[in-house]
Amino acid sequence: MCGIVAYVGPKDAAPFLLEGLQRLEYRGYDSAGVVVSNKGLKMRKVKGRVADLAAAVPARFKGTLGIGHTRWATHGAPSDVNAHPHLSTDERIAVVHNGIIENADELRAKLEADGVVFVSETDTEVLSHLIGRTVKETDSLEEAVRMALKRVVGTYGIAVIDAQRPGEVVVARNGSPIVLGIGEKEMFAASDVAALVRYTRQVVHLEDGELAVLKADGFHTFASDARETAKEPLTVDWEAGHYDTGGYEHYLLKEISEQPDTVARTLRGRLDDRFHIAHLGGLNMDARESRSFRRVKIIGCGSAYYSGQIGAQLIEELARIPADAEPASEFRYRSPVVEPDTLYVAISQSGETYDTLAAVQELKRKGGRVLGIVNTVGSAIARECDGGVYLHAGPEVSVASTKAFTSTAVAFALLALHLGRVRDLSPADGRRICEGLRRLPGQIKEILALEPQIKELARKYAHSPSMMFVGRVRGYPVAREGAQKLKEISYVHAEAYPASELKHGPLALIGPEMPTVAIVPDDELLDKNLTTLGEIRARGGQVLMVGHRTADPKLADDCVVLPKNEVELDPILMSIPLQIFAYHAAVALERDVDKPRNLAKSVTVE
Numbered sequence: 048m049c050g051i052v053a054y055v056g057p058k059d060a061a062p063f064l065l066e067g068l069q070r071l072e073y074r075g076y077d078s079a080g081v082v083v084s085n086k087g088l089k090m091r092k093v094k095g096r097v098a099d100l101a102a103a104v105p106a107r108f109k110g111t112l113g114i115g116h117t118r119w120a121t122h123g124a125p126s127d128v129n130a131h132p133h134l135s136t137d138e139r140i141a142v143v144h145n146g147i148i149e150n151a152d153e154l155r156a157k158l159e160a161d162g163v164v165f166v167s168e169t170d171t172e173v174l175s176h177l178i179g180r181t182v183k184e185t186d187s188l189e190e191a192v193r194m195a196l197k198r199v200v201g202t203y204g205i206a207v208i209d210a211q212r213p214g215e216v217v218v219a220r221n222g223s224p225i226v227l228g229i230g231e232k233e234m235f236a237a238s239d240v241a242a243l244v245r246y247t248r249q250v251v252h253l254e255d256g257e258l259a260v261l262k263a264d265g266f267h268t269f270a271s272d273a274r275e276t277a278k279e280p281l282t283v284d285w286e287a288g289h290y291d292t293g294g295y296e297h298y299l300l301k302e303i304s305e306q307p308d309t310v311a312r313t314l315r316g317r318l319d320d321r322f323h324i325a326h327l328g329g330l331n332m333d334a335r336e337s338r339s340f341r342r343v344k345i346i347g348c349g350s351a352y353y354s355g356q357i358g359a360q361l362i363e364e365l366a367r368i369p370a371d372a373e374p375a376s377e378f379r380y381r382s383p384v385v386e387p388d389t390l391y392v393a394i395s396q397s398g399e400t401y402d403t404l405a406a407v408q409e410l411k412r413k414g415g416r417v418l419g420i421v422n423t424v425g426s427a428i429a430r431e432c433d434g435g436v437y438l439h440a441g442p443e444v445s446v447a448s449t450k451a452f453t454s455t456a457v458a459f460a461l462l463a464l465h466l467g468r469v470r471d472l473s474p475a476d477g478r479r480i481c482e483g484l485r486r487l488p489g490q491i492k493e494i495l496a497l498e499p500q501i502k503e504l505a506r507k508y509a510h511s512p513s514m515m516f517v518g519r520v521r522g523y524p525v526a527r528e529g530a531q532k533l534k535e536i537s538y539v540h541a542e543a544y545p546a547s548e549l550k551h552g553p554l555a556l557i558g559p560e561m562p563t564v565a566i567v568p569d570d571e572l573l574d575k576n577l578t579t580l581g582e583i584r585a586r587g588g589q590v591l592m593v594g595h596r597t598a599d600p601k602l603a604d605d606c607v608v609l610p611k612n613e614v615e616l617d618p619i620l621m622s623i624p625l626q627i628f629a630y631h632a633a634v635a636l637e638r639d640v641d642k643p644r645n646l647a648k649s650v651t652v653e
C-alpha cells in the first residue's frame with residue numbers, strides 16, 4: 048500500500064526520502080514521488096520503481112524540508128501525473144496522502160465550480176487545493192490542514208509542506224498510520240517504522256484524529272479539536288539489519304529460514320515448567336477472568352485468518368471452549384452479535400490492516416473484550432486492544448506471510464495452554480504441550496533441511512494449471528494456507544478443501560491435470576486421509592503427501608516426511624514445507640517473489 052516519508056532538519060532531505068521510500072517498497076506500490084523545499088518547491092514523480100525516481104532526481108536537489116510517497120493506485124491509473132505529491136495551483140503547498148477520501152468527487156466539483164483546475168485524477172489533489180486556498184487566509188499551515196480535514200470524509204495519513212514555511216511539516220492521521228521519528232535536531236515521519244529505523248529508534252505513533260507539527264527541534268501533537276496532546280516516545284527494538292535480505296536471494300526465503308529463531312522468540316520466557324502453564328503478562332486478565340469466557344471468536348485477514356483457524360482448533364482441543372475464526376473483513380460488515388462472555392482475538396502481523404482494525408473498533412464500541420495477537424509493537428491494532436500477545440518475530444518484509452504465520456500459531460498454542468490450564472487441561476497434558484512447544488525450533492530446523500527435496504517437487508508441480516490442497520480437521524487450515532501461499536506468489540490457481548468434502552463436489556475436478564497436495568498427519572484421522580488419497584489416485588490425480596510417514600506408492604506419488612510433535616501442534620510444523628514449496632514454485636516460474644502482482648503487505652484501505 049501507499050507509503051509516506053517526511054523530513055525536516057539541518058540536512059538535505061532527498062537522501063532520507065529516497066532511502067525511506069525504498070524501505071517502504073515491500074508494502075507494494077506502482078509510482079513514487081518526492082518534493083523538497085528550497086526557495087520554492089522542487090518535485091519529481093514517476094510511474095515505476097523508487098530506483099526510477101532516484102534516477103530522475105537531479106544531483107542538485109537541495110532542500111532541508113521534504114516529503115515523499117509511494118502510491119498504490121486507487122483513484123486513477125498509475126501514471127507520473129497521478130503519483131504524489133500533489134500541489135496547490137500556486138505550487139505553494141505539497142501533499143502526500145495514504146487512504147481514500149470518500150467525498151472527493153463532491154469536493155472536486157465544488158472547487159472546479161470555483162475555478163480550480165485539477166491536473167490529476169486523484170482524490171488527494173482535492174486536499175492540496177483546499178489547503179492551498181485556506182493557508183492564504185489563515186497564514187498557518189497547521190490551521191489550514193485542520194480546516195481542510197474537517198471537510199473530508201474518509202481515511203488518511205498525510206504529510207504537508209508549505210513553500211513559505213521552510214522549517215515545518217504538518218502530518219495527520221485518520222485510519223492510515225503515521226509514525227514520527229525523533230532525531231538529533233531533526234524530525235522524521237513515515238507511514239511505517241521500516242523507513243525510520245536507520246535514523247532513529249525513538250518513535251511516536253499518532254492516533255486517529257491527531258495532527259502533528261514537526262520542526263527540526265521537536266514536535267507538537269494535537270487532537271481533532273486543536274487541543275495539544277501529550278505523547279510518550281516509544282523505543283523500537285527492530286534494527287535496520289532486519290530489513291536487509293541478509294545474503295538470501297529473497298526476503299521470503301530469509302523469513303522462512305528464520306523460523307527456528309522466530310518461534311523460539313515467541314516462546315521465550317512464556318513457558319512455566321513448574322505448573323506447565325503459559326505466562327502471558329500482556330493479556331491483562333486474572334485466572335478468574337480467563338475462566339469466565341464461554342466462547343472464543345478469532346478475526347484476521349488473509350494468512351492471519353488461516354492462522355486463526357489453527358488457533359481456534361488449538362483452543363477447542365486444549366481448553367474445550369467453542370472457538371472459531373472468521374475473516375475480519377466479513378465480520379465487521381455483518382453487524383455481529385457481540386456477547387459479554389465471548390473472548391475476541393484479533394490477529395495482525397502489521398497491526399495496521401484496516402479491515403481488522405475496523406472490526407476491533409466495532410467490537411470495542413459494542414463492549415467486546417478484544418485481545419490482539421500482533422507482531423508490530425505499538426501498532427494501531429495493538430493499541431486498540433484490551434491486551435494481547437506480541438509475536439516478537441521481527442519485521443516481516445515479504446508480502447506473503449511466513450514467520451508471522453507460524454509465530455501466530457505458536458502464540459495461540461500458548462493462549463490455548465493458558466485457557467486450558469485454568470480450566471480442565473491436566474498438568475500432564477500441560478506438560479506434554481510445553482515439551483512439544485520446546486521441540487518446535489529444533490524440528491523446524493529439520494524441516495528446513497528438506498529444502499532440496501521440496502525444491503525438486505516444486506519444480507515438478509509448478510507448471511500444473513491448478514492444484515488442490517486437502518486436509519482434515521487440524522490439517523484443513525494448513526491446506527488453506529498452503530493454497531494461499533502458492534496462489535499469491537506463484538499465481539498458480541490453487542483450491543483448498545476439507546479432505547472429507549472432496550467427494551461432495553471437487554472430486555469432479557480431479558484428473559491428471561490437477562495434482563493434489565494432501566496434509567496427512569499421523570493422527571486419529573490417518574486412515575480416513577489415506578482412503579481419500581486412494582480416491583484421488585483412482586481418478587488419475589497425482590498426489591504429493593505431506594505427513595509423518597512414507598505412503599504406499601499406490602496412494603501417493605511423492606511424500607515429504609516431517610518430524611512428529613504432539614498432534615495438536617503438528618499443524619504449526621506442517622505449514623512450513625508448504626511455504627518452501629510455494630517459494631520454489633514461484634522461483635521456477637520467475638515470479639516477483641517478494642512483491643507479487645496486485646498485492647500489498649499491509650492493506651490500509653477498505
Ligand code: G6P
Nearest residue numbers: 348349350351395396397400448
Ligand atoms: C495482506 C497480505 C497478507 C496478510 C494480510 C493480513 O493481504 O498480503 O499476506 O496475511 O494482509 O495482514 P496483517 O498485517 O493484518 O497480518
